[in-house]
Amino acid sequence: MxxxxxxxxxxxxxxxxxxxxxxxxxxxxxxxxxxxxxxxxxxxxxxxxxxxxxxxxxxxxxxxxxxxxxxxxxxxxxxxxxxxxxxxxxxxxxxxxxxxxxxxxxxxxxxxxxxxxxxxxxxxxxxxxxxxxxxxxxxxxxxxxxxxxxxxxxxxxxxxxxxxxxxxxxxxxxxxxxxxxxxxxxxxxxxxxxxxxKVDRHPVGLTVGYPDVDSVQRLVAEQEWILVDEVFGQDIRFEVLIPADEIEEARRIVADRTRGSGLFEVRTSN
The missing domain is CATH 3.30.230.30 (Impact, N-terminal domain)
Incomplete structure (x- = not known):
């Protein structure tokens, strides 16, 4: 039964x-x-x-x-x-x-x-x-x-x-x-x-000047990145989460989009 x-x-x-x-x-x-x-x-x-x-x-x-x-x-x-x-x-x-x-x-x-x-x-x-x-x-x-x-x-x-x-x-x-x-x-x-x-992501800080802000915003939207925060001051700082296996490629793309002026910092995960 x-x-x-x-x-x-x-x-x-x-x-x-x-x-x-x-x-x-x-x-x-x-x-x-x-x-x-x-x-x-x-x-x-x-x-x-x-x-x-x-x-x-x-x-x-x-x-x-x-x-x-x-x-x-x-x-x-x-x-x-x-x-x-x-x-x-x-x-x-x-x-x-x-x-x-x-x-x-x-x-x-x-x-x-x-x-x-x-x-x-x-x-x-x-x-x-x-x-x-x-x-x-x-x-x-x-x-x-x-x-x-x-x-x-x-x-x-x-x-x-x-x-x-x-x-x-x-x-x-x-x-x-x-x-x-x-x-x-x-x-x-x-x-x-x-x-x-599940995608293992690392926190990354992107600091760029105002002339590059539109280009970087489009880049974040195009990629498999997650925008956590953006702060506008003397420069613009984006806090994003990037797939771990794409970190070096992302570094290269950001440098290319900002003509080498953008700062790319991989944060330490706790």
Whole structure:
């Protein structure tokens, strides 16, 4: 018997998919899902964490990181029934470790009566293991958090957290069935999850004379730059955000537009 439900926590509703066998190699393509609003930094950063014996979080310095990559555009959830167990997999944007844990806690509070809340996150660029976390939350070791994390690391999406909420249906799935159910829920949610591109930008100050102000204003409008502020005084100062991989090209263009008189200063990011 399939379950159906309505959630108002994120202002959205969803319905269940067709049930599938834990031994099936084919995941349903007709599963219904929903997408919630963009969460940004979800929840308080000092959110109380529920500790679990097998929760694992790792954080270390980045060696290199891409400046453009895909991230979740908003909260997204899918629901499946596997051998009478109900699985709700929710994915969201996690720009850092604190945001990931805050979202995990919020899902726990949304479904306080669930049997398990297994989770995994990659709080960095796609495929990066610099800031990751996972938890089986009481399921047999290695059957939930690890398969979920593997699916996230191979998704091509960065800064993402996934929580799989399970309501036990009375039938044991076995270690293989559990791994397929948890990883399959993440894969299914990723298939329909809205994405957006994250562009790493650096703050830059542009100081130009009045004869060049119109030319520089047009330049800012033409490029993928974000104008933060402009101050008119003896000279004109523009504060802009420029994609990190375009800094040197932007420096050259500004020098060309101002005939070498413009001042181009890359600000230090804190």
């Amino acid at each position: 399939l379950c159906s439900g309505t959630s108002t926590h994120f202002g959205c509703a969803w319905s269940t998919s067709a049930a599938r066998s834990p031994t099936s190699k084919h995941w349903p393509t007709s599963a219904r899902s929903w997408a919630g609003p963009s969460i940004g930094s979800f929840g308080p950063k000092d959110c109380v964490r529920r500790s679990t014996p097998r929760a694992v979080t790792r954080e270390r310095e980045y060696v290199t990181a891409p400046v453009r990559y895909l991230i979740p555009a908003r909260v997204h959830r899918v629901e499946e029934v596997v051998q009478r167990s109900r699985f709700l997999t929710t994915v969201a944007h996690a720009p850092d470790v604190d945001a990931a844990h805050a979202f995990i806690q919020a899902v726990r509070e949304e479904f306080p009566d669930a049997t398990h809340h297994c989770w995994a996150f990659v709080a960095g660029p796609p495929g990066s293991t610099a800031r990751i976390g996972m938890s089986d939350d009481g399921e047999p070791h290695g059957t939930a958090g690890r398969p979920m994390l593997t699916a996230l690391l191979h998704s091509g999406v960065g800064e993402i957290v996934a929580v799989s909420t399970r309501y036990y249906g009375g039938i044991n799935l076995g270690t293989g069935g559990l791994s397929r159910a948890y990883s399959g829920g993440v894969v299914l949610s990723l298939e329909e999850m809205p994405r957006e591109k």
